[in-house]
Amino acid sequence: MLAKRIIPCLDVKDGKTVKGTKFVNFKEAGDPVVLGEIYSRQGADELVYLDITASHEGRKTFTDLVKRIAAHIDIPFTVGGGINALDDVDRLLNAGADKVSLNSAALKNPQIIEDVAKNFGSQVCVIAIDANFEDGKWICYLNGGRIPTERTLFEWASEAVDRGAGEILFTSITHDGTRGGYANEALLELHRRLSVPVIASGGAGKLEHFKDAFLKGEADAALAAGVFHFGEITIPELKKYLSEYNIPVRI
Amino acid sequence: MEVAVIKYNAGNIYSVECALRRLGINPVVSDSPEVLSRADKVLFPGVGEASSAMNYLRTHELDKVIADLTQPVLGICIGLQLLCNHSEEGNVDCLGLFDADVRRFVPQTHGQKIPHMGWNTLHNLQGPLFKGVAEDSYVYFVHSYYAPVVADCIAESNYITPFCAALHKNNFYATQFHVEKSGAVGVRILENFLAL
DSSP states (O other): OOOOEEEEEEEEETTEESOOGGGTTOTTTTSHHHHHHHHHHHTOSOEEEEEOOOSHHHHHHHHHHHHHHHHHOOSOEEEESSOOSHHHHHHHHHTTOSEEEEOHHHHHOTHHHHHHHHHHOGGGEEEEEEEEEETTEEEEEETTTTEEEEEEHHHHHHHHHHHTOSEEEEEETTTTTTOSOOOHHHHHHHHHHOSSOEEEESOOOSHHHHHHHHHTSOOSEEEESHHHHTTSSOHHHHHHHHHHTTOOOOO | OOEEEEOSSOBOHHHHHHHHHHTTOOOEEEOOHHHHHHSSEEEEOOBSOHHHHHHHHHHTTHHHHHHTOOSOEEEETHHHHHTEEEETTTTEEOOOSEEEEEEEOOOSSTTOOSSEEEEEEOBSOOSGGGTTOOTTOEEEEEESEEBOOOTTEEEEEEESEEEEEEEEETTEEEESSOGGGSHHHHHHHHHHHHTO
């Protein structure tokens, strides 16, 4: 049976992991490769590496890092952050990434989704959508949740899939950082509308939040950062918990 | 041991190279008939579209080279599909080393998303490729087309329908899943192949 996926997300700046206080005993925990290996050994199903470096030099560092990740990690990983053109996608896939995640670039230029799907296949093309619930609507945001757009979550997600997105990574800005649970109603609506897998992101704080994302939100995968990095939830205990609710997980 | 990876117009070969290096093997990536036929083991991995891949193989006369290989060969993902008789993807005749026709998954309910992407379980494991691999082990799949369960099937999985997760005939082996991305289980299967 196809398993629901648990995905730790690692933010990377200038080649170093930004959050990582859980692993105080590992002095290399600032190394995204070491941290990824730890999660992989614990049973993570995939990893997402987000490059939050702003500078051009940083991009080069990130590509080198992707090569090192590919050399060391034997589970799939997605890379995102600052991908603006087909060349960026080509470079990162050649460096060994399994998928790329596009966010602002796709909102600004939706054609890029078709270009990526046509050149590399839909399965590599993850469209990340940051949306905030305001005045009864899910408003999509650019640039890491800083700039609101005219687009709304459901119509944009549908368009992205029509253009060739292979997966939708939906982060609720409303829920992110609250540790109060995922945006399950919006996730369920995405599930109903879309023919591709949906990754839940934003709001994980307790074990039951993951269960709810899968059972109430019908998510295919759940992504989290803080709860894993700070050790509040470990992947083995999370998977054991989910399996007790008959949610298929890889143990 | 000399291990060759077939070079053609399919993506994601780098991950297979990395997986081999983790096992201490420095593979040669090549489309040279001499290099491929001389190697102890040959891997035929990749992610791509069947008809354009077949077109490339025929144009470069790699179709004959592959069919003539006598050492153990491991097809991975589209490699498996290209080793079959025919693929619905681009309606193309393939290499015909496995007697199976590759079809597209047809969703029966809304929740059945295409591609089949993620970790799924293996069943009815047979033969040396799966030595030490437990029934119901999870491996990583990404594909929209599949080979149905046929006589040469040595592992099954189930998504929408039971399908063939691995094939074996003579010196040809193939897995629909990505051994190079399937964690410890994948490593074991790759080690088993290299030990053939």
